Amino acid sequence: MKSYASFQGRVKSIEDFPINQSGKDLGCYKFVSLIDNNDSIVNFIVSPTTYFVDHVMIKVGDIVTGFYDRNAPVPLIYPPQYRALIMAKNTHYQNVKVDYFNSNLISSDGMLKLNIAPYTSVILENGQEFTKCPINRNLIVVYGPTTKSIPAQTTPYKIVVICDN
Known part of the structure; x- marks a missing residue:
């Protein structure tokens, strides 16, 4: 991994x-x-x-x-x-985090928790839809505002699932 x-x-x-x-x-x-x-x-x-x-x-x-x-x-x-x-x-309206997200969708550094919404796009690197749950995987997460809690929580705009062999 x-x-x-x-x-x-x-x-x-x-x-x-x-x-x-x-x-x-x-x-x-x-x-x-x-x-x-x-x-x-x-x-x-x-x-x-x-x-x-x-x-x-x-x-x-x-x-x-x-x-x-x-x-x-x-x-x-x-x-x-x-x-x-x-x-x-880098842009002013979006952040990007690349990390392993566990079964609770918390990053390996414990700093970001994902709350997936129905409108969150979950795709593969080739742009195709990812049809499974993105837990316990390396993810590219594109998101905007977060809470000020630890871990910070966000509803991502897009999640790109990295399918490592």
Whole structure:
């Protein structure tokens, strides 16, 4: 099971990233560099399988959050470089959390509880409807306002179920 971590920052640059010598993959992989308010830099390798929330296009200057597997091996270099699994462009009207949600729909860090409404869209990464209950799974949750309780509670706009093999 993946354990997700994230880094949020302003897109400093986006470049093509070749992964083999043949050049056949040129343009398919991107090297995205983010810088946060403390001038910390993190680089993400964005692959064709990286999931972009709402399928948005990002550009230099956008504020985005990159999610990666905190247990995956990474090169010991500075700035850190992670394989982006999920990217979300930050907006004023929605939040995004990627985490494991238990049988009570509480995130693994205990900070967010989901209250699913009939209008909450529950889908797969490919956009198709998820017809089962999304408990005990890794989820991409798109939501708005929350309560001030701990855990904060919200009725999400959309839940994307991550079906890891």
